[in-house]
Amino acid sequence: MGKAEDNKRAKRNSLLQRSYDLFTTKGISDTSISDIVESAGVAKGTFYFYFKDKQDIIDHLIARKSERILLDAVNTLEFKRSNEPDMTTVDMIITLADSIVTDLSKDPKLVKFLNRNLTFGFYHRAVTDDTFITAVNVHEEYEKILHANGARWKDESLMIYTITEFISATVHSIILYSKPCDLDTYKPYMFESIRKLCEAFAL
Amino acid sequence: MGKAEDNKRAKRNSLLQRSYDLFTTKGISDTSISDIVESAGVAKGTFYFYFKDKQDIIDHLIARKSERILLDAVNTLEFKRSNEPDMTTVDMIITLADSIVTDLSKDPKLVKFLNRNLTFGFYHRAVTDDTFITAVNVHEEYEKILHANGARWKDESLMIYTITEFISATVHSIILYSKPCDLDTYKPYMFESIRKLCEAFAL
Amino acid sequence: MGKAEDNKRAKRNSLLQRSYDLFTTKGISDTSISDIVESAGVAKGTFYFYFKDKQDIIDHLIARKSERILLDAVNTLEFKRSNEPDMTTVDMIITLADSIVTDLSKDPKLVKFLNRNLTFGFYHRAVTDDTFITAVNVHEEYEKILHANGARWKDESLMIYTITEFISATVHSIILYSKPCDLDTYKPYMFESIRKLCEAFAL
Amino acid sequence: MGKAEDNKRAKRNSLLQRSYDLFTTKGISDTSISDIVESAGVAKGTFYFYFKDKQDIIDHLIARKSERILLDAVNTLEFKRSNEPDMTTVDMIITLADSIVTDLSKDPKLVKFLNRNLTFGFYHRAVTDDTFITAVNVHEEYEKILHANGARWKDESLMIYTITEFISATVHSIILYSKPCDLDTYKPYMFESIRKLCEAFAL
DNA sequence: AATGAATGAGTATTCATTCAT
DNA sequence: GATGAATGAATACTCATTCAT
Numbered sequence: 030m031g032k033a034e035d036n037k038r039a040k041r042n043s044l045l046q047r048s049y050d051l052f053t054t055k056g057i058s059d060t061s062i063s064d065i066v067e068s069a070g071v072a073k074g075t076f077y078f079y080f081k082d083k084q085d086i087i088d089h090l091i092a093r094k095s096e097r098i099l100l101d102a103v104n105t106l107e108f109k110r111s112n113e114p115d116m117t118t119v120d121m122i123i124t125l126a127d128s129i130v131t132d133l134s135k136d137p138k139l140v141k142f143l144n145r146n147l148t149f150g151f152y153h154r155a156v157t158d159d160t161f162i163t164a165v166n167v168h169e170e171y172e173k174i175l176h177a178n179g180a181r182w183k184d185e186s187l188m189i190y191t192i193t194e195f196i197s198a199t200v201h202s203i204i205l206y207s208k209p210c211d212l213d214t215y216k217p218y219m220f221e222s223i224r225k226l227c228e229a230f231a232l
Numbered sequence: 233m234g235k236a237e238d239n240k241r242a243k244r245n246s247l248l249q250r251s252y253d254l255f256t257t258k259g260i261s262d263t264s265i266s267d268i269v270e271s272a273g274v275a276k277g278t279f280y281f282y283f284k285d286k287q288d289i290i291d292h293l294i295a296r297k298s299e300r301i302l303l304d305a306v307n308t309l310e311f312k313r314s315n316e317p318d319m320t321t322v323d324m325i326i327t328l329a330d331s332i333v334t335d336l337s338k339d340p341k342l343v344k345f346l347n348r349n350l351t352f353g354f355y356h357r358a359v360t361d362d363t364f365i366t367a368v369n370v371h372e373e374y375e376k377i378l379h380a381n382g383a384r385w386k387d388e389s390l391m392i393y394t395i396t397e398f399i400s401a402t403v404h405s406i407i408l409y410s411k412p413c414d415l416d417t418y419k420p421y422m423f424e425s426i427r428k429l430c431e432a433f434a435l
Numbered sequence: 436m437g438k439a440e441d442n443k444r445a446k447r448n449s450l451l452q453r454s455y456d457l458f459t460t461k462g463i464s465d466t467s468i469s470d471i472v473e474s475a476g477v478a479k480g481t482f483y484f485y486f487k488d489k490q491d492i493i494d495h496l497i498a499r500k501s502e503r504i505l506l507d508a509v510n511t512l513e514f515k516r517s518n519e520p521d522m523t524t525v526d527m528i529i530t531l532a533d534s535i536v537t538d539l540s541k542d543p544k545l546v547k548f549l550n551r552n553l554t555f556g557f558y559h560r561a562v563t564d565d566t567f568i569t570a571v572n573v574h575e576e577y578e579k580i581l582h583a584n585g586a587r588w589k590d591e592s593l594m595i596y597t598i599t600e601f602i603s604a605t606v607h608s609i610i611l612y613s614k615p616c617d618l619d620t621y622k623p624y625m626f627e628s629i630r631k632l633c634e635a636f637a638l
Numbered sequence: 639m640g641k642a643e644d645n646k647r648a649k650r651n652s653l654l655q656r657s658y659d660l661f662t663t664k665g666i667s668d669t670s671i672s673d674i675v676e677s678a679g680v681a682k683g684t685f686y687f688y689f690k691d692k693q694d695i696i697d698h699l700i701a702r703k704s705e706r707i708l709l710d711a712v713n714t715l716e717f718k719r720s721n722e723p724d725m726t727t728v729d730m731i732i733t734l735a736d737s738i739v740t741d742l743s744k745d746p747k748l749v750k751f752l753n754r755n756l757t758f759g760f761y762h763r764a765v766t767d768d769t770f771i772t773a774v775n776v777h778e779e780y781e782k783i784l785h786a787n788g789a790r791w792k793d794e795s796l797m798i799y800t801i802t803e804f805i806s807a808t809v810h811s812i813i814l815y816s817k818p819c820d821l822d823t824y825k826p827y828m829f830e831s832i833r834k835l836c837e838a839f840a841l
Numbered sequence: 842a843a844t845g846a847a848t849g850a851g852t853a854t855t856c857a858t859t860c861a862t
Numbered sequence: 863g864a865t866g867a868a869t870g871a872a873t874a875c876t877c878a879t880t881c882a883t
Contacts, residue, residue: 033842036842037842040842040843061876061877061878062877062878062879063876063877063878071843071844072843072844072845073844073845073846073878073879073880074842074843074844074845074879074880074881075842075843075844077878077879077880078842078843082878082879083878183421184421186412186413187412187413187418187421190402190412191402191421191425194398194401194402194405195397195398195401195402197401198397198398198400198401199393199394199397199398202397209389209390209393210389210390215390218386218387218390218394218432218433221432222394222428222429222432224432225425225428225429225431225432226425226428226429228428229421229424229425229427229428230421236862236866236867239867240867243867243868264851264852264853265852265853265854266851266852266853269870274868274869275868275869275870275871276853276854276855276869276870276871277854277855277856277867277868277869277870277871278867278868278869278870279854280853280854280855281866281867281868281869285853285854286853439845439846439883442846443846446846446847467872467873467874468873468874468875469872469873469874472849477847477848478847478848478849478850479848479849479850479874479875479876480846480847480848480849480875480876480877481846481847481848481849482875483874483875483876484845484846484847484848488874488875489874589827590827592818592819593818593819593824593827596808596818597808597827597831600804600807600808600811601803601804601807601808603807604803604804604806604807605799605800605803605804608799608803615795615796615799616795616796621796624792624793624796624800624838624839627838628800628834628835628838630838631831631834631835631837631838632831632834632835634834635827635830635831635833635834636827642863645863646863649863670855670856670857671856671857671858672855672856672857680864680865681864681865681866682857682858682859682865682866682867683858683859683860683863683864683865683866684863684864684865685857686857686858686859687863687864691857691858692857
């Protein structure tokens with residue numbers, strides 16, 4: 030039983046991993062299903078056993094990758110809080126943002142791939158498998174942080190949306206093209222901006 | 233003499249207009265050059281006489297449309313200032329944002345087409361013809377407004393970048409899918425956010 | 436098992452045969468891939484499953500056809516030698532030439548198709564599949580004949596090159612246009628010329 | 639009068655020269671009429687005033703270039719004969735061949751362009767303008783040389799055909815790819831071969 | 842669960858040629 | 863004689879998808 034299951038999971042992961050490599054190397058539209066299955070060493074039909082179509086595997090990849098970034102930020106924050114238990118909520122948010130931006134700046138290919146779709150994991154997709162189920166947990170995780178220290182906000186959901194969109198939008202051109210400036214130059218403005226955005230949602 | 237010139241311009245405009253209609257109706261990648269020329273009533277070769285390729289006409293369209301939105305906002309502001317000469321710079325920025333968002337909300341197809349590329353006219357393209365030349369003037373126009381009343385900022389360029397990216401990123405999902413809320417609900421948060429972002433750049 | 440293999444081979448051969456017919460009837464550049472697949476009764480994609488592109492099928496055809504001509508000449512020679520074991524090497528070469536020219540004269544379309552590329556099988560192509568592998572053997576076969584009776588030459592490779600180029604160049608216009616004379620008129624001159632060319636390479 | 643004539647001739651020559659440059663640089667089929675007229679600085683329609691189509695300008699170019707090579711050889715021979723009045727006809731032919739091959743080896747692009755069509759000027763084309771009329775004179779020139787010293791041959795026309803085809807066929811791959819050997823290595827074999835071919839046509 | 846041969850609609854792009862001015 | 867805007871047929875090649883095995 031488990032053996033066949035493992036085999037399936039391995040094949041699926043191989044397809045995901047290889048297609049991600051190809052997407053980030055050659056670009057999405059220049060990567061064909063043929064390229065993917067050849068790289069993964071499976072037959073063409075097999076691809077369609079595991080994924081509905083090309084967009085389907087792209088969506089899974091975005092969810093998977095953005096989830097990792099978002100959860101990594103949560104972990105970083107938790108570690109920091111264990112040393113500084115008295116952080117304000119705003120400082121916690123800045124910490125999350127810093128982690129996200131730092132992760133992204135280490136992986137410009139991922140930035141290109143996500144293409145400002147960092148928020149994807151939160152909203153745009155029906156929950157079809159475990160990957161997406163976890164993505165939902167991410168959202169909950171963030172709401173929990175917002176409420177830490179009994180902080181209250183005008184609208185938590187809109188606040189998450191606003192800040193996340195702000196980060197992924199501004200960071201995009203800066204990481205990929207260093208335009209209109211490089212990341213280190215922009216970071217202070219960004220953190221100050223986030224701080225101010227928090228104020229905008231403060232009760 | 234001018235007759236032939238007029239004829240050319242008319243044909244070019246027809247291609248631009250028809251392709252925009254098709255792009256926003258069927259989507260960009262589902263619109264073929266065949267569709268465009270058929271709709272414009274010209275031969276296929278004619279398309280390639282006026283535009284280098286599909287991306288070329290898309291770029292011209294984005295520049296043209298975003299330029300109109302951006303300039304419309306400037307005009308709206310100027311009209312308002314003629315009645316309220318004492319507006320603060322921040323209020324002027326909010327006015328610009330309001331005009332842009334209002335324009336976009338009236339034309340969701342345009343939002344979809346621009347796909348968060350509102351800033352396109354500002355940065356991403358060499359200046360090759362009159363369309364793009366005007367786009368440059370837009371940028372100057374906005375810098376002028378920032379400096380009205382002798383206001384001073386930490387970095388005008390980064391400020392324009394930050395606010396423009398903020399608007400186009402947040403507005404996108406809201407206008408197209410009313411997610412996570414509709415525009416009227418979001419507007420107060422948005423304006424408050426912009427106000428705060430200005431603070432972040434205030435000297 | 437073998438069934439699927441047979442089917443593939445049959446389809447491949449059908450493409451080869453039909454494209455040859457079209458190439459020699461309408462001309463190579465006036466034959467489109469559409470024409471070929473329509474004639475072979477397969478889908479367009481199928482063509483590209485079996486051949487890399489148009490030039491690829493042309494190369495295979497040239498190798499295939501020139502190989503047949505060249506090997507046919509070897510067989511003719513072997514049959515003749517079984518009756519006349521004492522042939523001189525020069526007479527053997529004339530015999531080969533006669534067989535080649537006779538074959539070609541029976542098939543002007545092939546002459547046009549090969550377009551002075553008779554030597555193709557010898558030199559110009561990496562050995563990629565069985566067709567081309569055989570082509571290599573042809574070359575060895577000819578070297579063997581040159582060395583029959585212990586004959587020695589200044590340079591066998593250059594000799595084969597010289598004579599093969601001589602035949603394919605002179606025969607071309609004569610078979611296709613009977614210019615500057617017809618083949619029967621030219622043959623004595625040709626054989627005498629070859630005899631003399633052999634002398635030029637005799638040690 | 640003459641002025642307009644001169645202008646026409648200049649334009650025609652410009653088209654010929656520029657197209658030759660493009661044909662030998664980019665290749666014939668990769669050179670479009672657009673490329674030619676752009677390079678020559680005339681309008682598209684003008685091309686069709688001077689030449690019937692692409693093949694027409696190619697034919698004129700081949701005639702023009704091969705004529706020059708062939709006449710250059712005649713001049714070289716005449717110069718040599720003024721010093722060595724007692725040359726045998728065979729030596730004269732070798733001298734012609736040497737001149738032709740030397741010219742070609744200095745200009746591989748021309749070899750590629752002529753593509754074994756050196757004999758073109760002699761046979762394949764109706765005489766339509768002065769260029770081609772001259773080409774005919776070339777032929778007469780060569781017959782005259784064959785008859786020098788009262789030499790007699792089985793068939794002068796076939797002899798010219800045979801030797802010319804021999805040269806252009808063998809020299810092609812050698813100059814362009816140094817295959818199967820380089821020109822200096824091949825020259826002795828070539829001259830010996832030509833000498834022998836002359837014997838084949840000797841009465 | 843996996844294969845891979847077969848599909849065929851679909852696309853962008855080229856270019857020789859024409860003809861009204 | 864010259865122009866260049868307009869043509870539109872023609873073509874090679876791709877690729878997501880299916881389905882019999």
